[in-house]
Amino acid sequence: MKIFGICCGRKNGNTDLMMVEALKGVKSIDPDAEVGFVNLQDAEIKSCMGCETCMKKHIAGDYEFRCVHGVNQDHFHFIEMQLRAADGIIVSAPAYNLLPPGILIRFLNKMHASGNYRLITQSVEACKISACFSIGGTDWTDYTPNVLRMIAMELSGTYDGVVDSVHFDFLNAFQTVMLSADVMERMHMLGENVAKAVIYKKETGKNADYAGTEGICSYCHSNLLRVDPDGSVYCPQCNVKGTVEVRDGKLFVHFSEEALKESRWAPYGQNLHMENIAKGHEKAARGIETIQKNYSENYKDQLSEYRISFPELKKTAEEKDSHE
Ligand SMILES: Cc1cc2nc3c(=O)[nH]c(=O)nc-3n(C[C@H](O)[C@H](O)[C@H](O)COP(=O)(O)O)c2cc1C
Structure with a gap:
């Protein structure tokens, strides 16, 4: 199986470390799993300008068209290819002003320019498995996990594919999450849940029950x-x-x-x-x-x-x- 993670916090920061622990969780279920993540802080993602060209092309049946920016002008297309290849997707975010960081939203806005990605994933049967996790430096985080789950759903294709979601408050300093073994244990479990859900879907064609925070x-x-x-x-x-x-x-x-x-x-x-x-x-x-x-x-x-x-x-x- 192939599991792809998306981070958008500080490079080597809390969410990057938590992602690594989640991917270790994947490997504990399937040692042959191909795992990897990107941090959007390393990427160049041009802002959607709202020109609607991709939507008009899609309505006209042209799913080959991507974005007026061109596929080699930023890293969106590279990430789209990673998403397409993945069986499972894990998306994460620290809270920035009660919300996920702008760079993740900028990436989300570009999902309109992902060809037929939405079309082929938007059903209970064809959706990808996904999970998400978020943190806040304090507890000023009300929108963050809710918006992040919506982003996980967009990457899955439907909410049926979102199998886990969890949020932790009061993790602010750089790499401070390493003082919280319980958080890392939960991350490991999130990765396990994703891997188990991918296996379950391959075996039964069904999506696993949601195991995240209700x-x-x-x-x-x-x-x-x-x-x-x-x-x-x-x-x-x-x-x-x-x-x-x-x-x-x-x-x-x-x-x-x-x-x-x-x-x-x-x-x-x-x-x-x-x-x-x-x-x-x-x-x-x-x-x-x-x-x-x-x-x-x-x-x-x-x-x-x-x-x-x-x-x-x-x-x-x-x-x-x-x-x-
Ligand atoms: C621009 C900015 C805005 C932030 N806004 C919030 C916030 O609204 N609520 C909160 O709890 N933490 C906030 N934080 C703190 C981060 O969520 C926290 O430091 C987190 O540990 C960063 O994760 P990272 O180490 O993966 O980058 C903010 C941090 C930055 C840089």
Whole structure:
């Protein structure tokens, strides 16, 4: 089997070390497993510019097209190839401002330019196995594990492939995780869970049960809630409405199986999303004359007038040394 890891924290930092322990866990189940990880801090990933060329090409059936940046202009394509070759994927992140680091999100945004990767992995049968782990320097980490699980799902193809997920707070100093044997044991177990799930899928064609930290949503395992102005409560990851009950001062939220089938990540939600995208483009096509007239009369000149240009960067020799 082939297991591919993605890190995005400090080079040789806590999450890198935890990844190594998880990959050792994989090897303890399958000594012949091919394992390896990248740290996105070592990679060059150009930001998605939102040009939508890849999406338009995909809608037209051209899955060979990748990104207007070109496949050799950054390391995205290399990582895409690693993902394609992998049976299992482990993605990790430290909390940066309560979220996973921007570099991981930048990578995620480029997944739109991964050819037919999504198309071929987006089913219970064909999805890849994945797991994720995250840490925080303190406990200012609420969004991090939730967003990271969503990223693991994107790399798997569906939440059915996400077999493990765990988060640890209060690990801040460089390599401090080596003082926490329990964390490293859990990492080892995460790797074992991924390897066992890959073997199970190969033998049975089924995805292993989720063995990670439970949330309040049984579909995405998120522990977040959205309360709408009318008092309705939703899982904000899945956009699924729940029913609430307060017992002994504690809030209990229930998402019915029926409601969860309409998760934005389930086939129903994915189709609805695609329909809504198509509707948006159709609306723009119908209104193209209004858009062009309004643009030239009210915005074209004002955009040039109001936009502030960036000065050209002149890096000193010292700055070049410390950043390259
Ligand atoms: C830019 C930046 C923002 C951070 N924001 C948070 C945060 O919001 N919450 C938190 O608990 N830790 C935060 N941290 C601390 C890191 O999560 C912590 O140091 C972690 O151990 C880094 O993992 P690494 O060693 O794998 O890089 C932040 C660190 C940096 C560099």
